[in-house]
Amino acid sequence: MASKDGLTLGDLYRGLREQFAAANVPDPEVSARRIAAEASGTSAAEVALAPQTPMTVRMVAHAxxxxxxxxxxxxxxxxxxxxxxxxxxxxxxxxxxxxxPETEVVAGIVIDWLNGTARHRHPAGLSVADLGTGCGAIALSIAHEVPQARVFATDKSADALALAAANLAGLGNAATRVSLHHGNWLDALAGVRPSTTPESRETSAVSEGEGDTAGQNIAAAVTGLHGRLDVIVANPPYVADGDALPAEVRDWEPHEALYAGADGLGALRTIVREARGWLAPGGLLVLEIGSEQGYAAVALAEARGYADVRIEPDLAGRDRVLVATRPRSEPDNVAIGQAIERLHEGHFVVAPTDTLCGIMARYADADAVARVCEAKDRPRSEPMPILVSGISQADELVEFSPRARALAERHWPGGLTLVARRRGGPDPLHGRETLGVRAPAVGWLRWLIDETGPVTGTSANRHGVETPAGADDAAASLAVLPVAGAVIAGAAPGGVASTVVDVTGDQPVVLREGAIGADSLGFPDFPAESGT
Structure with missing residues (x-):
């Protein structure tokens, strides 16, 4: 577009609009209005309100x-x-x-929670981690709109952090409450102290692996930010590697911030997994997700033992944000981490569970399960229920019909044990073809199981003897005592045992009524040909 005497802002706008329409540029009117405003140094509104404004040669060249x-x-x-x-x-x-705009919804959920619930709980200050901060949109908005918030923003891209730093420089006084850290997700905050100040904004040198070995990260002493963050928020990559994207996105935006493995859930899995131990009790996890990922995201969070898991919509009503909370009352990270280590070492662990104190061993470790039988004076031929973190772990152990899966989706986590056909043939210890599996309601217990794999879920007592209410007393009463540190202290709440349903046949059969009444199970109705 060449300049000429008498060219006005209105002329510039109309010429741009025609040029963009002819080139099939999406939303040509928006692009024309915004570029005309930028070139002329006016606002988009002034393009319509002052169309007679004369244009200079430099303005036209810029346009x-x-x-x-x-x-x-x-x-x-x-x-x-x-x-x-x-x-x-x-x-x-x-x-x-x-x-x-979708990410504005994410930031808004965090800001509203921090200015509401969290502000009254921690009036002196709030700690927030924004993972994969990119240009800093979420982190800077939180610092700008929540005066009590101290924000730690991470990104493994040094280029993205440089852009975030440029934006931070224009934030004003709120910038003193933001620090930038170079590294992958929460690894970038290893060793960062809550008192870290942006005036000494040094990047954290970290590896870009998936985290420490099982139990070590959780068992780490609560130093620095670990176990102290009020909010962890992220807009991680969530596009599956093979999914098509508009050319404007695919050809211009950074791929490492878009794609997340074959199913698009790689980054979500990592963050949901690692954030559990970094959050303070009662802390909030808020993640942007793909519009078709709501069910999978909820399953990941529930299997990790989060509470109050929900999906919030974007402005178009599509699933867009995973929101979950770390439960307020549970054993500390050190106790859970030590239990995980003992289980991986082949020991059993005694701990309060949903109702009674239970004795847990990794189901994959036949010798450890045998020691549970010995500790209980229980014949090896009697099967024990197996606790799983969710349906995904259950699928690795047993075969679920569509009807059985629907029951699990409806009542897990909670007081329902499903007896299903075992994958891989008879159990090596008790020799039966079936297993009873359950996802416990206790969040920290699902967290532990998510780390170790399925565990035995039997009461911590000698066979035929009432189970003591306290975990220490229950452990002391066993025929074989657990090793030091293999007890998670506390008292079991008591209550009704789980309802047991056999789902191996064409129709579910209630074997034992318990926490869920038979009339509340709501057996789903599937046609026989569906594989029930």
Missing amino acids: DAMAARRVAGEPLQYVLGSWAFRELDLATDRRALIPR
């Missing part, structure tokens, strides 16, 4: 340069070099994802 980039397919946000996000105007370029 021409931006128009050429837009016609070439570059996203409007990158062409303009900045974009609004909630109350901020952020620098944007190819080093990080474009801030979108």
